[in-house]
Amino acid sequence: MRLPRPLPLLLAALVASSATLAEAPPAKVATCQACHGAEGVSSAPDIPNLAGQKAVYLTRQLEAFKAGTRKNDLMAAIAAQLTPDDVKVLAAYWSSLPPAPAAAAAAPPHAATVSAMALPRDFPKGFVEYQREQDEAAKTLTLRYANRLAIDAARGGKPLPDGSVLLTVNYVAQIDDQGHWKPGAVKNYVGMESRAGWGDAIPPLLRNGNWNYGVWAPDGTPRLALQQPRCLACHQPKSADSYVFTLAALKGAAH
Ligand code: HEC
Ligand code: HEC
Numbered sequence: 001m002r003l004p005r006p007l008p009l010l011l012a013a014l015v016a017s018s019a020t021l022a023e024a025p026p027a028k029v030a031t032c033q034a035c036h037g038a039e040g041v042s043s044a045p046d047i048p049n050l051a052g053q054k055a056v057y058l059t060r061q062l063e064a065f066k067a068g069t070r071k072n073d074l075m076a077a078i079a080a081q082l083t084p085d086d087v088k089v090l091a092a093y094w095s096s097l098p099p100a101p102a103a104a105a106a107a108p109p110h111a112a113t114v115s116a117m118a119l120p121r122d123f124p125k126g127f128v129e130y131q132r133e134q135d136e137a138a139k140t141l142t143l144r145y146a147n148r149l150a151i152d153a154a155r156g157g158k159p160l161p162d163g164s165v166l167l168t169v170n171y172v173a174q175i176d177d178q179g180h181w182k183p184g185a186v187k188n189y190v191g192m193e194s195r196a197g198w199g200d201a202i203p204p205l206l207r208n209g210n211w212n213y214g215v216w217a218p219d220g221t222p223r224l225a226l227q228q229p230r231c232l233a234c235h236q237p238k239s240a241d242s243y244v245f246t247l248a249a250l251k252g253a254a255h
Pocket of ligand 1: 013031032033034035036046047048049050058059060062071072074075077078090094207229230233
């Protein structure tokens with residue numbers, strides 16, 4: 001029996017690819033990069049650099065987030081998903097990078113920062129209000145809306161399917177002589193929408209099913225700018241509730 005011709009080539013390719021694998025950064029690094037920067041140098045004022053930091057220090061911080069002795073909602077959600085082995089590997093990886101590579105500032109935006117969600121064009125058509133909150137101090141009235149698909153799923157006790165849209169609208173409150181609150185001018189729109197495939201670009205530790213997120217100014221200008229990983233991380237622990245904090249209110253409104 002003769003070996004098929006391309007086999008040596010194939011073997012060479014396999015060897016080459018396993019060599020690359022051995023040197024490749026750990027898979028979970030993609031999640032960290034969404035907030036800490038592609039090379040561990042962050043552009044956000046409240047997110048620390050990881051590149052070049054001492055490995056023992058990084059390990060201790062990750063363990064503290066896991067244990068809850070260091071408190072931060074975003075890092076709590078991420079650290080909860082790391083095994084002791086992940087912590088070791090990630091601390092070693094970030095520690096091995098140069099502290100402030102010149103190229104860091106020019107890195108393209110991380111896929112998790114890119115949202116596919118647009119402000120629903122015909123809003124409030126097709127939406128149902130399911131919750132209303134007053135902020136006495138800020139004189140803000142917050143109305144939460146969901147589309148029919150989300151309402152119907154909540155009514156049936158089912159997970160919210162792709163096609164669900166939730167929109168929170170913050171209004172300046174108009175308060176009449178009797179002290180009744182009415183929505184005045186829009187302050188901003190804050191939304192989440194699930195569509196098939198939208199979760200694919202987001203690293204698994206940050207992924208909330210297929211939800212993407214959005215914030216818009218009153219005139220519809222997007223205001224999310226690189227914030228989406230924060231939305232994802234903070235809503236992540238609500239996975240059993242379709243990543244929705246106000247699911248109980250949504251179910252209640254559906255009845
Ligand atoms: C959603 C954004 C986000 C993601 C994703 C994220 N982090 Fe963080 N991380 C933060 C923020 C914000 C802080 C600052 C927390 C604080 O103020 O205490 C932080 C702090 C840290 C610290 C403490 C650093 C120091 O100097 O004290 C470590 C270590 C860390 N992150 C590691 C990681 C690793 C490893 C990953 C990936 C598995 C990751 N982070 C993913 C937002 C994020
Ligand atoms: C620090 C945690 C945290 C972050 C970060 C966060 N959220 Fe939320 N989100 C909440 C909580 C808690 C609620 C429940 C309502 C409330 O308490 O204000 C909520 C409610 C919502 C709702 C109504 C549906 C629901 O889940 O109840 C939408 C829509 C929403 N957030 C969008 C966003 C967007 C967009 C971002 C990013 C710009 C974001 N959230 C970032 C914690 C967070």
